[in-house]
Amino acid sequence: MKLDLKKKKLREINNTLQNLDNKKNDRDFVIINPEGSHALCAGLNQEMKVLIKGHVGYYCGGMNQKAYLTIDGNVGTGVAENMMSGTVHVKGNASQSAGATAHGGLLIIDGDASSRCGISMKGIDIVVKGSVGHMSAFMAQSGTMVVCGDAGEALGDSLYEADIFVKGSVKSLGADCIEKKMEKKHLDKISNLLKKSEIKNIKPDNFKRYGSARKLYNFNIDNVSSY
């Protein structure tokens, strides 16, 4: 079904997609003329396929559950923020805070993601085919981030737990983020995500693994004078 944002209001389109009849079999949607609208396809909670043709604004696909969303364009701040499950595939670039605080699902970005990609991620898998900006995976708690390009300053700052894999260069690591040894289970993880993202020409052992040094976990008595 074709949904045109020039003919229908954003709220109307979101309402349609958020309240699909459980018994309905037509679960293929194409949205045209998004023109940078915010919160498009936020709060979808059923299995369906949605293709958005054009650039969208903030929080596209936020809180997604189960839906498979493709954006044929660029996305604004906070794409797939707080996603629980399903897939969001961005064919262009993503602005800041892509996949922020998301608990699950897969976010694929074909282009670059700017700053704070995966900030406070809590279980989402993020695959960026290009590069990520500064402070990506800031305070990340769980999940996996695969970056096929480079990472900006302060990668993984104040990291709790999450696996970060970067193929290119890392401008600098944030506090308590260190390079870690790559084990078979990590290579398998990368391999699986590359496959899901249909990336064929890159091998898992091209990546380096980064994670938490776990030194910020507990109060350290030696630092008492700092408080």
Add this chain to the structure above:
Amino acid sequence: MCGIVGIYLKTKKFEKNLGKLLSVMLNNMESRGPDSAGFAIYKDESKKMYKFSLCINDLNFNKFKKEISKKIKKAKLNQISDHVILKTQKQPKKVIEIINSNFPKVSIVGYGRSIEIFKQVGNPKDVVKKFKLDSFSGTHGIGHTRMATESAITTNGSHPYSTGEDECLVHNGSLSNHNNLRRKLTKKGNTFNSENDTEVAAGYVSNSLSNNKSLKDTLTSALKDLDGFYTFIAGTRKGFAVVRDEIACKPAVIAETKNYVAIASEFQAMAHLPDVNNAKIFEPEPGIVYSWGK
């Protein structure tokens, strides 16, 4: 929050429609700044004439015209709502002195050989309509919709700020060291008309440009001297430049085609621009100055 927009035409193709393009950009940024709005348009550059953008507030235009014509001979006046564009060959210093000492109700919004500035409190859509932005032609333009945070909702608190000939600045963000910087600049001879942080940044830019620094160098040193959050668009007669602070919390997106470069806080401000879907669209990187111009 605040919304900022700018468009620089690389070719003559859209010069007649500049106002139309910019007005939709501003209207679409209403949600980011409903308190006041303003725009600067660069048009009809003259070698001899100076243009003064004046806000006459509730002063009667005909009375003002009569009075000012006595002080400034051969002045040409064009009224658009509560703003007046005054054209004269007289030197800016003298004109500013005449206006400030004789017309306390009139505020000088900006002046130069090319720039025209209009700004007022109220919803951006009303402001755009009131000043007939639709009808403007020009080479480049910059606009702002304001969500007031640190100073009052007044005409003087609205953007763009112009503190030097053909200069203007719009800002999304907030500065934390503006009081100190204002004191420093005041000592150097700058004057300020508001408590607003952006006016200080504009003063900083003017001060640097008057010391023969380029706009690009000026904004590069601003990265060190201005503390706070910002995306700035700074305009001059020749073009404009964009810079974001290193943290880059304040958004900006640029669309470039062979005919124009447009910048806005959000893509939806640019969705109507001609051929935008084939434009090169990117976010300016933090701490890097981008500039376009003649």
